Amino acid sequence: MNASGCVILSLDTGRIMLQQRGSDTSHPRTWGFFGGKSENQERPVETLLRELQEEIGGIPSYDKIIPLNTFTSSNKKFIYYTFVVLVKREFIPILNTESDSFAWVNINSWPEPLHPGVKAQLYNKKIIQKLKTIYEEKS
Numbered sequence: 001m002n003a004s005g006c007v008i009l010s011l012d013t014g015r016i017m018l019q020q021r022g023s024d025t026s027h028p029r030t031w032g033f034f035g036g037k038s039e040n041q042e043r044p045v046e047t048l049l050r051e052l053q054e055e056i057g058g059i060p061s062y063d064k065i066i067p068l069n070t071f072t073s074s075n076k077k078f079i080y081y082t083f084v085v086l087v088k089r090e091f092i093p094i095l096n097t098e099s100d101s102f103a104w105v106n107i108n109s110w111p112e113p114l115h116p117g118v119k120a121q122l123y124n125k126k127i128i129q130k131l132k133t134i135y136e137e138k139s
Helices: 044-056 114-122 125-138
Strands: 002-010 016-020 035-036 064-071 079-087 100-107
Touching: 002 044, 002 064, 002 100, 002 125, 035 044, 044 079, 044 100, 064 114, 064 125, 114 125
Parallel strands: 002 079
Antiparallel strands: 002 016, 002 035, 016 100, 064 079
């Protein structure tokens, strides 16, 4: 099984948008990335764009989508692709029932509790440095 998710990074503020997962999802009410499971033979970025349309009504004009990280489970049966979606400015998403809320947050000022998979990425110094570099190069 494959899945894709993203860090939505605002070029005007340097903050990222996180999702508070709904009460009827796995890891309810934890903070994480918008995204979800692949369907049919979707490529990872196709999964991401479809999920963003479903979960937040799509993205207002975005600047670029950049691969950030790929996680593969030890048994190789699950792959999670994380992307950075660069947007010009912060926006208010149209949430579906998979989310209780959203927040624009500063890098390294994470809300609690974080989804375990997201926590592993957001506390990884190499991933955070890559995220900061992407912002510095694009802003």
